[in-house]
Amino acid sequence: MLGEEIKYSEEELVSRLLQKDQQAFSYLYDNYAGALNAVIYRIVEEKELAEDILQEAFIKIWNNFTSYDKSKGRLFTWMVNITKNLSIDTVRSKGYKKQKKILGDENFVINLQDSNIGAERFDTIGLNKQVNNLKPEYKIIINMAYSSGFTQDEISKQLDLPLGTVKTRMRAAILELRKHIQNT
Amino acid sequence: MKIKEIISSGLLELYATGLASEQEKQQVKLWAAQYPEVANELTQIENSLEAYSKSYAIQPDSAVKEKLFLKIKETAIAPVISINSTADNGYVPKKSTSISYWKITAAALLLLLIGSVVLNISLFNTNNNNSSLLASTNQQLQSIADKNKEMEQDMLVVQSKYSMPVFLNGLEAAPDAAAKIFWMKNTGEVFIDATNLPITPKGKNYQLWAFVDGKPVDAGIITSKTGDTYRIQKMKTFGKVEAFAVSLEEVKDIPNTSPQGPVLVMGKM
Numbered sequence: 001m002l003g004e005e006i007k008y009s010e011e012e013l014v015s016r017l018l019q020k021d022q023q024a025f026s027y028l029y030d031n032y033a034g035a036l037n038a039v040i041y042r043i044v045e046e047k048e049l050a051e052d053i054l055q056e057a058f059i060k061i062w063n064n065f066t067s068y069d070k071s072k073g074r075l076f077t078w079m080v081n082i083t084k085n086l087s088i089d090t091v092r093s094k095g096y097k098k099q100k101k102i103l104g105d106e107n108f109v110i111n112l113q114d115s116n117i118g119a120e121r122f123d124t125i126g127l128n129k130q131v132n133n134l135k136p137e138y139k140i141i142i143n144m145a146y147s148s149g150f151t152q153d154e155i156s157k158q159l160d161l162p163l164g165t166v167k168t169r170m171r172a173a174i175l176e177l178r179k180h181i182q183n184t
Numbered sequence: 185m186k187i188k189e190i191i192s193s194g195l196l197e198l199y200a201t202g203l204a205s206e207q208e209k210q211q212v213k214l215w216a217a218q219y220p221e222v223a224n225e226l227t228q229i230e231n232s233l234e235a236y237s238k239s240y241a242i243q244p245d246s247a248v249k250e251k252l253f254l255k256i257k258e259t260a261i262a263p264v265i266s267i268n269s270t271a272d273n274g275y276v277p278k279k280s281t282s283i284s285y286w287k288i289t290a291a292a293l294l295l296l297l298i299g300s301v302v303l304n305i306s307l308f309n310t311n312n313n314n315s316s317l318l319a320s321t322n323q324q325l326q327s328i329a330d331k332n333k334e335m336e337q338d339m340l341v342v343q344s345k346y347s348m349p350v351f352l353n354g355l356e357a358a359p360d361a362a363a364k365i366f367w368m369k370n371t372g373e374v375f376i377d378a379t380n381l382p383i384t385p386k387g388k389n390y391q392l393w394a395f396v397d398g399k400p401v402d403a404g405i406i407t408s409k410t411g412d413t414y415r416i417q418k419m420k421t422f423g424k425v426e427a428f429a430v431s432l433e434e435v436k437d438i439p440n441t442s443p444q445g446p447v448l449v450m451g452k453m
Contacts, residue, residue: 006330022256035238050242051244051245059255073226074231084376120369128379131239136277142236145201146233147238150203151203152198155188167197168194170194174232177236
C-alpha cells in the first residue's frame with residue numbers, strides 16, 4: 001500500500017485532516033477502516049450494508065472534521081462514536097429489529113464471544129492472543145458496550161448485573177485488557 | 185473526589201466506551217481538563233480500546249476506499265473551511281487542497297486555451313496557404329482554359345472549309361523566314377500564323393500588307409509575335425486581294441500606310 005511507510009502522530013494527523021489533506025485521510029482510513037467496519041458489522045451483521053455505513057461514516061468524518069475536539073478524547077473514540085451512531089440510526093431507519101431480535105436470542109452471548117471475525121487478519125499487531133486470553137465475561141462487556149452500542153441499562157439487563165456493577169465490571173475488563181496490551 | 189477515586193470509579197471507562205450519560209460525560213470532561221493524571225488515564229483507556237478494536241478489525245472491500253475517495257474528490261470542489269474551529273485548535277490552516285485543485289484546473293484550462301489558439305493560428309495559416317495555392321491553381325487552370333479556347337479558335341480557322349491558306353516565303357532580307365495566311369473565302373477575313381517569323385528586335389514590329397490592285401494596303405500590325413508567344417491572329421478584312429507581305433517597321437502610334445522597312449516574306453494568292 002502506498003504511503004504505508006508514513007507514520008503520523010495523532011496530533012500531526014489531526015492537523016493534516018483539518019487542512020483537508022487527502023493523504024492523511026488515506027492514512028486514517030488504512031489505519032481505522034477495519035476496526036470501524038468491525039464495529040458496524042457487529043451492529044448490522046450484513047457485509048454490504050456495513051460497508052455502505054463505513055463509507056458514509058468516513059465521509060462524515062472528512063466533512064465534519066472541524067467538529068472534532070481533541071480535548072474531549074482521542075480521535076478513535078470520536079470516530080467510533082460517529083460510526084456507532086450512524087450504524088444504530090441505519091438499523092432503526094431500516095425498520096429491522098435486529099437489536100431486539102438479538103436481545104431475545106439465547107445464543108446472543110455466544111455470538112458476541114465468537115465475534116472475532118477478521119481477527120486473524122490482524123496478526124501483525126501481535127495482540128490477538130492477548131486479547132483472546134481476556135476472560136469471556138470481560139470480552140462480552142467490552143464488545144457490548146464498545147462495539148454494539150448498548151446502553152448501560154441494556155447491558156445490566158442482558159448480563160443480569162446490577163446497574164451499578166456495569167461500570168466496575170467495565171473498569172476491571174479494561175484494566176485487564178491494558179495489562180495484556182502492555183505485556184505485548 | 186480525589187484523583188485516585190476518579191480513576192477507580194469506572195466512569196472514565198464508561199466515557200471511553202460511549203456508555204456514559206450526558207451528565208457523566210460533562211463530569212469526566214471537567215476532570216480531564218482539571219487533572220492531567222485523569223486525562224492521561226483516559227488516554228490509556230482509549231488507546232487500549234483502540235488496540236482491542238484493531239485486533240478485531242474486519243477489513244472492508246478495497247472498492248469501499250475507492251468509492252469513498254471519489255466522493256471526497258467530488259465534494260472537494262466546494263470545501264467547507266471553518267476558520268473558527270481551526271483557530272480554536274491552534275492550527276494555522278494551509279491553503280486548502282481544493283484551492284490548488286482550482287489552480288491546477290485553471291492552469292490546465294489555460295494550457296488548453298493556449299493550445300487551441302496556437303492550433304487555430306496554425307490551421308488559419310495552413311488554410312490561408314491552401315487558399316492561395318488554390319487561387320494560383322485556379323489561375324493556372326484558367327489561363328490553360330483560355331489558351332485552349334484560343335487554340336480551338338485557331339483550329340477553327342485552320343479547319344474551316346472556307347479557309348484558304350496562303351504561304352508567305354522568305355525574301356532576300358530573311359531567306360529562312362516564313363508565314364501563313366488563312367483567308368476566308370466567304371467572309372474575306374484574314375488570319376496570320378506568324379510562328380516562323382524571326383523574333384522582332386526591340387522597338388520594331390511586323391506589319392501585314394495586302395496587295396489590292398497592285399498596291400500594298402495596311403492589313404494591321406502583327407501583335408502575336410512578341411517574344412516567342414504565338415497564336416493565329418485576326419487581321420483586317422479584305423474581300424479582294426492579290427498577295428500578302430510582311431515588313432519589319434518601327435513601332436509607331438499611327439501605322440505606316442506603305443511599307444518603310446524591309447519586306448521579309450511575301451506570297452501570292
